Amino acid sequence: MKKLLMAANWKMYKTVEEGVATARELVSLLGTLPQDREVLVCPPFTMMHSVCPILAGNAGCHSGAQNFYPAAQGAFTGEVAPEQLLDLGCTYALAGHSERRHVLGEMDELIGRKVAFGLEAGLKMILCIGETSVERRLGQIEEVLVRQLESGLAGVLSTATAENLAVAYEPVWAIGTGDVAGPDEILAAHALVRSKLESLLPSEGAQIRILYGGSVKPDNAAAIIRLDNVDGVLVGGASLKADSFSQIVLA
Numbered sequence: 336m337k338k339l340l341m342a343a344n345w346k347m348y349k350t351v352e353e354g355v356a357t358a359r360e361l362v363s364l365l366g367t368l369p370q371d372r373e374v375l376v377c378p379p380f381t382m383m384h385s386v387c388p389i390l391a392g393n394a395g396c397h398s399g400a401q402n403f404y405p406a407a408q409g410a411f412t413g414e415v416a417p418e419q420l421l422d423l424g425c426t427y428a429l430a431g432h433s434e435r436r437h438v439l440g441e442m443d444e445l446i447g448r449k450v451a452f453g454l455e456a457g458l459k460m461i462l463c464i465g466e467t468s469v470e471r472r473l474g475q476i477e478e479v480l481v482r483q484l485e486s487g488l489a490g491v492l493s494t495a496t497a498e499n500l501a502v503a504y505e506p507v508w509a510i511g512t513g514d515v516a517g518p519d520e521i522l523a524a525h526a527l528v529r530s531k532l533e534s535l536l537p538s539e540g541a542q543i544r545i546l547y548g549g550s551v552k553p554d555n556a557a558a559i560i561r562l563d564n565v566d567g568v569l570v571g572g573a574s575l576k577a578d579s580f581s582q583i584v585l586a
C-alpha cells in the first residue's frame with residue numbers, strides 16, 4: 336500500500352529550544368499514526384541533532400534536510416553533505432524547493448545533481464517542482480513541469496524507486512500566499528506529473544508519491560489528499576505549530 340507522506344518544511348524558523356518543543360508536542364499529539372500515512376519534518380540544520388531523535392522515537396515519523404551539497408566531503412564552506420545528515424538519523428532531503436530555485440538561484444542542472452547524489456548516498460529524495468504565476472499566465476505549466484522533472488531526474492532513471500523518490504508539486508504562486516491551488520489545478524498538474532513519471536520511470540512511475548504544497552492548512556488538507564494522484568502534502572507555514580500540523584497529518 337502506498338502511504339501518504341505528510342511533510343513539514345520549517346524553513347528558516349525556530350531556535351533549538353522551540354524546535355525541540357514543537358517536535359515533542361507533535362509526536363505526543365500524533366501518537367500512533369494511522370496505517371496509511373507517514374510523517375516527515377524538515378527542520379533547519381541547527382536543530383537537527385536534537386530534533387531528529389525525537390521524531391525517530393515515534394513509528395512512522397522521519398526527519399529530512401531542506402538542502403545539502405552534492406559531494407561526499409571537502410572544501411565547500413557553509414555546506415552540508417549527505418553523510419553528515421545520515422549521521423544525525425536524517426533519512427530524507429528536499430531538492431529544488433522553489434525558494435532555492437528563485438531566491439538562492441539554483442538551476443536545474445545543480446538540482447539534478449543533488450537528486451542523483453542524495454539517492455546514491457542513501458537519502459530518500461523529494462524533488463520539488465512548480466511554475467510561477469507568470470509561467471502559468473503564459474500557458475507554460477506543462478513546459479516548466481516537464482523540464483524540471485526531466486532535468487531533476489536525469490541522473491536517476493535507473494536507480495529511483497517508489498521507496499526512495501517522491502515529487503512535490505508546489506506552484507510558486509501558492510507558497511506562503513494563502514492562495515491554495517484549486518482542485519482542478521491540482522488534478523491537472525498531478526496528472527501531468529504522473530504521466531511524465533510513468534514515461535521516464537516505466538516500472539516505478541505509477542507508485543512514486545506526488546505531494547502537493549502551497550498554502551495547505553488544517554481546513555483544506557482533507558480535500559486535497561482525497562484528490563487523484565495526490566499522495567501527501569508538503570506544508571510550510573501551517574507546519575510550524577504542532578497543533579495545526581497534527582490536524583493536517585490526521586486530516
Ligand SMILES: O=C(CO)COP(=O)(O)O
Nearest residue numbers: 344510511549550571572
Ligand atoms: O513551501 C512550502 C513547503 O515547502 C509551502 O509553504 P506554505 O505552506 O507556507 O505555503
